[in-house]
Amino acid sequence: MSVIEVRDVQTVFGTKVIHDGLNLSINEGEIYGLLGPSGCGKTTLLREMVMLQDFSHGSIDILGHNVSNIKERDAQKLRREWGVLFQFGALFSSLSIRDNIALPLVEYTDLNASMIEEIVQFKINLVGLKSSDADLFPSQISGGMKKKAGLARALCMDPKLLFLDEPTSGLDPISAREFDELILKLRSLLGLTIVMVSHDLQSIYDTLDRVAIIDEKKIAYEGTIVDVKSSKSQFVQTFFK
Amino acid sequence: MQTPLHFTQSDSLLSIELSGELTLYSITPLEKQMRQRDVVGITRIEINLMSVTFIDTATAIFLVKMEEMFSKRGVECSLICENKTLLSTLELVKMQRIITNLETQSQQKKSSFLEKKLKDIYAYFYSFIPFITFLGKLFVAKMSYLKSFKNIRFKEIAYEINESAVKALGIVALTSFLIGLVVAYQSAFQLKTYGANIFIVDMLGISILRELAPLITAIVIAGRSGSAFTAQIGAMKITQELDAMKTMGFDPFAFLVLPRIIALMIAMPILIFVADIMGMLGGIIVANADLGISSNLFLDRFREVIAAKHFFIGIIKGPFFAFLIASIGIYRGLSVQNDTQSIGFNTTKSVVESIFVVIVCDALFSIALTNLGI
CATH class of the missing domain: 3.30.750.24 (STAS domain)
Known part of the structure; x- marks a missing residue:
């Protein structure tokens, strides 16, 4: 069953065409990668999926909702069913790590404080942070910890769908591999569907089930990572050589 | 070599x-x-x-x-x-x-001087349209916000009142005290030559309560809190905090924009009231020292000649100025692009525009109220 359906999406900034008719579909329980050269519009496509950006033509269906003409109420419901990890974490700088992770729980649920604290502690440990880090503020922690905290916040509502924007960029190789393992563990543990933009070859080979490669404004290849070399795109040939 | x-x-x-x-x-x-x-x-x-x-x-x-x-x-x-x-x-x-x-x-395609100027003018006026969009969104957000009492974020509002108004109390008080002092000193010099010493009360009372205190407060707040709004929200936009909020379903208008606007609208009249007191205090000191009018005489005369309407007109301007300052500050913060330069540029713009708009609004008030005979 497909969780995300992208059909014929066109994106134009001013006079510059970014996407010219993209089609892809992402199945439930899959770890799906959006790949391509810099500036090809991977992150733009991800932003379009999470309703941060409009596109000019086509349609995107997420969990059965068409995001371009969705009602505000449905949109709010949808937003609680996914988690998004931004490239640099995008933690709220005025809140501590604990409050950052707890925020959706505080706003959307009527759980009591001790229960929220339990959940926060669990998520903090799940992503590999220490409990003692919870009281630190985003400005006091490293980039890698910000990513982990961002992931904990994205996972806080136990979403069905997880969007990751370059999750391993800027991490040292060891942390990057740990992150990959974490993602695989989460998928088997929580049955997540994960969509990620990545440049990290190792992580691409280790984690992704299927990929879409965007090149020259179109999808150059969609399918499993094993068959990727069959594509004729020049980017694919040089990237996976 | x-x-x-x-x-x-x-x-x-x-x-x-x-x-x-x-x-x-x-x-x-x-x-x-x-x-x-x-x-x-x-x-x-x-x-x-x-x-x-x-x-x-x-x-x-x-x-x-x-x-x-x-x-x-x-x-x-x-x-x-x-x-x-x-x-x-x-x-x-x-x-x-x-x-x-x-x-x-x-790429080489030279445009003439006239074409360039006209394009600049067009771009300048075109930039007004996003502001209208912002006001529209604000209105929609306000409507859904006020639908239920539970939606109002009292904690944020209280925090913003403290940040942008209570902490500004000192500077507002000092500025208006000095303005009262200076205006009184200059007019005392003129009034003395006519022997019309006692009229300093009328003069100061009307000018400070009605015009100067609200304007000075608004200008100080625009420079202090309006710019802070732009810088805070701009920085949040650059670190993608706003995007993160949106994907989590938290409407930035409910979380960031409305609390700030409401907080400033509540706090501004109070600040103007403080500015009134401090301005008159400056006036009393000068009248006492320079014109030999005792503070008792000053206050008696004040009660006699200054109608309460002057005070209320000054206070009523507060929420209007506050709305303009806060909404321009926040709008500028939201229009920050993805680079650090843009924060400085938008902060400058926010202060300049809000001071200008406040003065325009004050002029409109003056004309309207005078024509109404108030």
Whole structure:
């Protein structure tokens, strides 16, 4: 069953065409990668999926909702069913790590404080942070910890769908591999569907089930990572050589 | 450093022999030596690179440029070289130059002065449309926000009142005290010559309560809190915190925008009230010291001649000014682009625009109320 359906999406900034008719579909329980050269519009496509950006033509269906003409109420419901990890974490700088992770729980649920604290502690440990880090503020922690905290916040509502924007960029190789393992563990543990933009070859080979490669404004290849070399795109040939 | 350069001339052929390592430090001396050489009557130039061991890309560009320049002048120019690495460096430079030439040619389209000015004016007025969009969104957010009592974020509002108003109390009080002092001092000097000392009460009472206190407060707040709104929200936009909020389903208008606007609208009248008191205090001190009017006499006269309407007019301006300052500050914060320069630019704009708009609004108030006979 497909969780995300992208059909014929066109994106134009001013006079510059970014996407010219993209089609892809992402199945439930899959770890799906959006790949391509810099500036090809991977992150733009991800932003379009999470309703941060409009596109000019086509349609995107997420969990059965068409995001371009969705009602505000449905949109709010949808937003609680996914988690998004931004490239640099995008933690709220005025809140501590604990409050950052707890925020959706505080706003959307009527759980009591001790229960929220339990959940926060669990998520903090799940992503590999220490409990003692919870009281630190985003400005006091490293980039890698910000990513982990961002992931904990994205996972806080136990979403069905997880969007990751370059999750391993800027991490040292060891942390990057740990992150990959974490993602695989989460998928088997929580049955997540994960969509990620990545440049990290190792992580691409280790984690992704299927990929879409965007090149020259179109999808150059969609399918499993094993068959990727069959594509004729020049980017694919040089990237996976 | 003298770069090894050797000229040999036979009739119309000039051969230039270069040797050694050529790097970007050797370009200038090379160029100087070439300049000094007289090239009249020469139709062919050979640049011999046979004994050159290394060139970097800068020198390669220099050589290619020289070749082009000579051929433009009608002098046949050739590079003699057999070293493969040198040739490939030169080839790379040539290729890139062709590509950049093509690109610049296709881009070159000069617009006239008038066209540019009109485009600027159009862009300037066009930038007003996003602000209208912002106000529309604000209105929609306000409607859904006020639908239920539970939606109102009292904690944020209280926090903002403290941040942007209570902490500004000192500076507002000091500024208005000084303004009261200065205005009283200047008018005391004039009034003394007419012996109309007691009229300082009328003068100060009306001008400070009605105009000066609200304006001074608004200007201080625009500079202090309006700019802070822009910088805070702009920084949040750059770190993608706003995007994160949106994907989590938290409407930035409910979380960031409305609490700030409401907080300022509540706090502004109180600040104006403080400014009134401090301004009059400055006036009383000057009247006492300079004109010999005791504070009791001043206050008696004040009660007699200053109608309460002047005070209320000053206070009522508060929420209007607050709305303008907060909404412009936040709008500017939201229009920050993805670079750090843009925060500074938008903060400046936010302060300038909000002060300007506040003064315009004050003028409208003046005209309207005077015509209504209030």
